[in-house]
Amino acid sequence: MIYDLIIIGSGAAGLAAALYAGRYKMTTLVIAGEFGGETATAGTIENYPAIASIDGYDFMKTMKDQALSLGVKLADGRVDSIQKEGSAFKLSTKEETFEGKTVILAFGSRRRHLNLPNEKELTGKGVHYCWTCDGPLYGGKTVAMVGGGDSSVKGVNFLGEYAQKIYLIAKGKEILAEPINLDQMKKLGDKVEVLTETEVTTIVGDKMLEKLVLSKSYQGSSDLKVDGLFIEIGFDPDTSLPKQLGLKLDEKNYIIVDNKMRTNVSRVFAAGDATNHFGSFKQDITAAAMGAVAATSAYEYKNQSKT
Amino acid sequence: MPNITIYTTPSCVYCKSAKEFFKEHNVSYKELDVVGDMRAREDMIKKSGQLGVPVIDVDGSIVIGFDKRKLSELLKVS
Numbered sequence: 001m002i003y004d005l006i007i008i009g010s011g012a013a014g015l016a017a018a019l020y021a022g023r024y025k026m027t028t029l030v031i032a033g034e035f036g037g038e039t040a041t042a043g044t045i046e047n048y049p050a051i052a053s054i055d056g057y058d059f060m061k062t063m064k065d066q067a068l069s070l071g072v073k074l075a076d077g078r079v080d081s082i083q084k085e086g087s088a089f090k091l092s093t094k095e096e097t098f099e100g101k102t103v104i105l106a107f108g109s110r111r112r113h114l115n116l117p118n119e120k121e122l123t124g125k126g127v128h129y130c131w132t133c134d135g136p137l138y139g140g141k142t143v144a145m146v147g148g149g150d151s152s153v154k155g156v157n158f159l160g161e162y163a164q165k166i167y168l169i170a171k172g173k174e175i176l177a178e179p180i181n182l183d184q185m186k187k188l189g190d191k192v193e194v195l196t197e198t199e200v201t202t203i204v205g206d207k208m209l210e211k212l213v214l215s216k217s218y219q220g221s222s223d224l225k226v227d228g229l230f231i232e233i234g235f236d237p238d239t240s241l242p243k244q245l246g247l248k249l250d251e252k253n254y255i256i257v258d259n260k261m262r263t264n265v266s267r268v269f270a271a272g273d274a275t276n277h278f279g280s281f282k283q284d285i286t287a288a289a290m291g292a293v294a295a296t297s298a299y300e301y302k303n304q305s306k307t
Numbered sequence: 308m309p310n311i312t313i314y315t316t317p318s319c320v321y322c323k324s325a326k327e328f329f330k331e332h333n334v335s336y337k338e339l340d341v342v343g344d345m346r347a348r349e350d351m352i353k354k355s356g357q358l359g360v361p362v363i364d365v366d367g368s369i370v371i372g373f374d375k376r377k378l379s380e381l382l383k384v385s
Contacts, residue, residue, distance in 0.1 A: 035324055040320045043318070123357075123359070124357030124358055124359035124371065125356075125358060128359060130319070130359075133318070133319035136317070136318060137341065137358055208358075
């Protein structure tokens with residue numbers, strides 16, 4: 001079958017788009033490799049209106065169930081190729097090919113790594129990316145969080161429930177996070193040491209992580225002994241599918257969209273963290289709003305094409 | 308029915324996704340929370356050689372993370 005709309009990504013943008021498309025009675029398929037996008041791993045969400053506090057995974061599961069109840073279909077897999085063929089787009093995963101009249105790209109962005117030797121080898125052996133998953137295993141231990149943004153501060157606050165000492169290591173001069181999260185971190189007191197203008201230059205360990213070497217010495221030494229290292233240094237957009245479609249990207253490789261979430265290619269819309277909309281302000285509420293607008297634009301196209 | 312043990316932490320999203328997957332396919336499993344259960348944690352490290360969750364033991368085959376494709380193969384479900 002040829003779907004009215006295929007959405008790539010099941011984060012806040014993708015599933016909000018699916019909700020609206022379902023209500024517009026469009027035949028809609030969501031294709032996603034990993035459920036829930038970044039929201040699912042973000043820990044507790046406390047800045048979404050009308051919801052005082054909710055776990056990120058539960059939030060996304062509710063969004064998924066809401067979309068599925070409207071007849072939206074879900075397919076597992078990572079879309080490797082996308083081609084325009086006549087009036088439809090052909091999207092292929094390793095297992096299957098799907099066709100849609102319109103497409104919304106809501107695949108978010110890729111987690112940045114430090115790209116240091118040993119980082120890959122020691123992943124799961126002291127080096128981690130998911131603090132909500134593996135943070136509780138460091139009860140009474142010393143850990144480091146690398147990153148200077150809001151997510152890293154949320155991570156420190158989460159780890160504060162378990163670890164006995166946390167080093168927050170940031171490249172920049174200051175930590176850029178929501179004041180409410182910074183206040184919470186301050187409440188952890190001496191448990192947290194913030195090392196600004198500092199980078200991890202070496203990850204040392206054989207079978208397990210043993211220590212980090214820092215670019216700037218701390219208490220007279222550039223060696224920092226830690227049991228665990230959590231990396232939360234942001235995301236980069238994935239350019240593979242946008243390039244296949246010939247989409248215009250900004251200087252940071254985010255998809256350029258207009259106020260209706262239209263790209264420069266007809267019938268291709270984009271929403272969420274993959275776009276340049278709202279600049280670096282990437283939130284669940286902005287992603288969901290973009291998803292709703294993108295679905296509405298796809299619906300407008302469907303109605304126009306009837307006339 | 309295969310014998311399945313999943314090693315988890317309560318806040319681990321991939322653990323939740325894996326358990327959801329088992330439920331969808333009517334597969335029963337035993338869950339061990341490795342935050343408080345040190346013996347389970349040692350077992351998990353011994354089996355997987357690492358400390359990240361989830362670790363899933365399907366009849367002795369060890370899956371690290373929620374690898375849906377690998378689990379589908381092991382459980383012979385689509």
